[in-house]
Amino acid sequence: MTPLMIATDVDGTLLDNDENVTARTRSAVRAAVDAGVRFVLATGRPPRWVGPVVDQLGFAPMAVCANGAVIYDPSTDRIVSARTLSTDVLAMLAEIATRTIPGAGLAVERVGSSAHDAATPQFVSSPGYEHAWLNPDNTEVSIEDLLSAPAVKLLVRKAGARSADMAEVLAQHIGTEGDITYSTNNGLIEIMPLGISKATGIEELARPLGVDAADIVTFGDMPNDVPMLGWAGLGVAMGNAHPDALAAADEVTGTNAEDGVARVLERWWR
Template structure:
């Protein structure tokens, strides 16, 4: 593609190395992107509360698409612009279906306030075990499903995420958006039609940038809609096979500064 008018990047496994840090080389290249007046947008499954640290590491102060497209967050203003969540009624329907689709699974809900600094509860059943080191409030399933949430996380340590997604899709069809960002027995469920692509499309429209002029980077199945929507979709070499199949290009791994390798063509 020609010099992109907007750069979008996933976080985990993409712009972050396995040490959970942004390398100085990648930060320098992103700095050159921003110095050229090109927006750099973080697009992640993470909620807003995780955005400030990553945004500060690369110097990004604009929009961040969070929770797999369910939240649009303004980094500079520390403000949630909108959220497209699941109502308690929808969560109740989802919980009932998952009991059939994935018996023995445990659930957690991600709730978002008006700002990243308004730490809303990540609330989970007692049986829920994080795929990553983290803490959470413990509650009954009724409490987890009883309040609006931007996404429901479903955990089953005896299955891969791919197996879980297939089982859930077999029961739910396209009634909800089902995806995953790790294969360690965790799927993430959002409202129907919510993806990283829909969130990024909103940002591009706000900035007056056409999809054909956007480049995006990712590594997991939750990045597939985004890489298919943009003009040039780049998968990390450490990416999931399903993502590698749809990417326009495969770059180096996250530990090899794969994002920077591509952006250095123009910046």
């Protein structure tokens, strides 16, 4: 097939280990876009972390953010849609998480009308929350404040733990309240609104364009990429991918440090 749409994860996939889009990958992406193919970012990142990727690409594609919960248009800095966990569901999930994973910290991602909506504190955490990433931008609040507004995802963090182990524990207690996923094995779980994934986010963009899943190629490396890898006509796992992503994919390309995305796109566009 010649794809009509490309959807790619960002960290560990489109970006190399220095968080750069290499010249080869940028060239392959631009060749596809110049040929009329739709290009979509599909990431666990919130909208406020999309800007540096757009700057490196040199154009502003639509972005499926927060593992599918948010559709963001960086060309206009507009949140197009957001799927949220209600305050009741957040309270239930928080109780389960703190009870079954003692010592875990909690945080939530919220969105406003734009990537940096000053009226909406976007990443708020419980006191003492230990960020899983460098350059944390969280605001510490009380648990009551944390759970006081709908959120696009709940984060459960325990430093020194393995995300896979945490997911296994939580899966025994969380059913219809939300969907469990993770994008790093560094002790961080992300709980999404039930039925929401990168696949549903991409489908939300593809449907109005008349593009079917069979005409889409997706790239990913972690468990939060599994739904889109299995859903697309061609799901491609990176050579550095988690075993769950490898199992879900139709094929495996080079690692993110070896221009794995470009290697596949260059079959059709150079």
